[in-house]
Amino acid sequence: MRAKAASGKAIIVLCLASFLAGSLFMSRTLSRSYIPEEEDHHLTKHLSKHLEIQKDCDEHKRKLIESKSRDIIGEVSRTHQAVKSLERTMSTLEMELAAARTSDRSSEFWSERSAKNQSRLQKVFAVIGINTAFSSKKRRDSVRQTWMPTGEKLKKIEKEKGIVVRKFGFLFDRFVIGHSATPGGVLDKAIDEEDSEHKDFLRLKHIEGYHQLSTKTRLYFSTATAMYDAEFYVKVDDDVHVNLGMLVTTLARYQSRPRIYIGCMKSGPVLSQKGVKYHEPEFWKFGEEGNKYFRHATGQIYAISKDLATYISTNQGILHRYANEDVSLGAWMLGLEVEHVDERSMCCGTPPDCQWKAQAGNVCAASFDWSCSGICKSVDRMARVHRACAEGDTPLANFRFFV
Missing domain, CATH: 1.20.5 (Single alpha-helices involved in coiled-coils or other helix-helix interfaces)
Known part of the structure; x- marks a missing residue:
């Protein structure tokens, strides 16, 4: 009975406590539900x-x-x-x-x-290199018999006029004519014999080949600048007729100007088709198919001043070579402060063109046929072109070069 009574009391106490706790909780909840405006502003400010x-x-x-x-x-x-x-x-x-x-x-x-x-180094006005090949002995003989002075006449011109004329082509040791892919063979021996007779070769350390003309040109300028201190360095093909007097007179007009590049300037098409003559394997570098090259001197004959030849010699190891030699030279000049001289007297035609110009008082410095990139059948026709277009001795006799 006592246990039951105690249990009832405990239940009553527990109920009262629960009631009071609930009342207190509700009171606080209601008070929070009605926060004063000041406290609400403070809370908002704190939150902000x-x-x-x-x-x-x-x-x-x-x-x-x-x-x-x-x-x-x-x-x-x-x-x-x-x-x-x-x-x-x-x-x-x-x-x-x-x-x-x-x-x-x-x-x-x-x-x-x-x-x-x-x-x-010997001080001269111009070094003229005549580009030739192993198979071109008859061409060389036709040049020796016409416009190129030989023997005592050549020595006299070199001494009095400061003009050095040499053949360059095949390279061998020091001076220009060169060697074949098999040094010491029949081709090289033939050149040795010819050189011993005429002594008019400049030899390059170079293996001959049509597709190596850009390398050959680069080496020519390098070798020539190492041998002679010249105002101009000229390259000419062995099937082109040259009037030396008019050539040096033309060059002399530009002697006082720096970085001169002289020749007949052209801009031919870039040939992308394989198998055709003058094909350019790197045609894509020149833009879309059908584009033209930048202006450059035609390869039959051109001249550059001393500073440009020295530049080629100094930087030959990093100068890019294209398939065509004249394009390569034009590319080397393109990135420099160079004066391009379009000298049309250096690309006259063969008779009657050179005759008409001579009669008009405009003697040609060089003559060739564009259709053949030189004098067509030059071995047979060089003498006839020379008789019709030669300047005589007067222009060269009047030229004076002062060291």
Whole structure:
């Protein structure tokens, strides 16, 4: 009975406590539901401040991310600049290496000249290299018998006029004529015999080949500048008729100007089709199919001044060679401050064209047929062209070169 009574009391106490707790809870809940206006404003202000702080935090994070992004971009930019600087340094080293190689070749040449008690390069007005080939002996003979002075006459012109005329083609040791793919063979021996008779070859260290004309031209200028201190360096083909007096008179008009490139300027089509003459394997570098080359002197005859020949000699190791020799030379000149002289007297036609011009007082410096890229059948016709178009001795006799 006592246990039951105690249990009833406990239940009553528990009910009262629950009632009081519920009343207290409801009172507080109602009080919170009716917050005074001042307290509500304070709470709103506190919340707004909290949001501003959160916004500032987000903005700081954004700026931090952007800063890191800029740092990354800056680092990439600095790396790119470092790579470009390294490329420029490598390019400079390549040019210096090319110059050093040229210097080595010049040193060898100088040591040979020292052995002959010649302390400096011979000063001349023009060096004229006549491009020839192993199979062109008859062409060379036709040139020797017409416009090119030989023997004592050649020595006299070299001494009095400062004009050096040499054949260049095949290369062998020092001076110009060269060697075949099998040195010492029949072709080389034939050239040795011809050289011993005429002594008018300039030999290049070069293996002859039609598709190697750009390399041959580059080596010609390099070798010529190592041998002679000339105002002009001229290249002419062995099937072209030249009036030396008019040529040197023409060149003399430009002697005082720097970086002169003289010839008959043209701009032919870039031939992309394989198997055709003058095909350019790198045609795609010149733009869309059907485009033309930049202006350059035709390959039959052209001249460049001393500083340009020296530039080619110094940088020969890094000068790009295209399939066509005249295009290669034009490309080497294109990126420089060079004056291009379109000299039409250097591309006259054969008789009667050169005769008509001579009668009008415009004696030609060089004559050839465009259709043949030289004098058509030059072995048979060179003498006839010479008789009809030769200038005589007067122009060359009147020329004076002062060292």
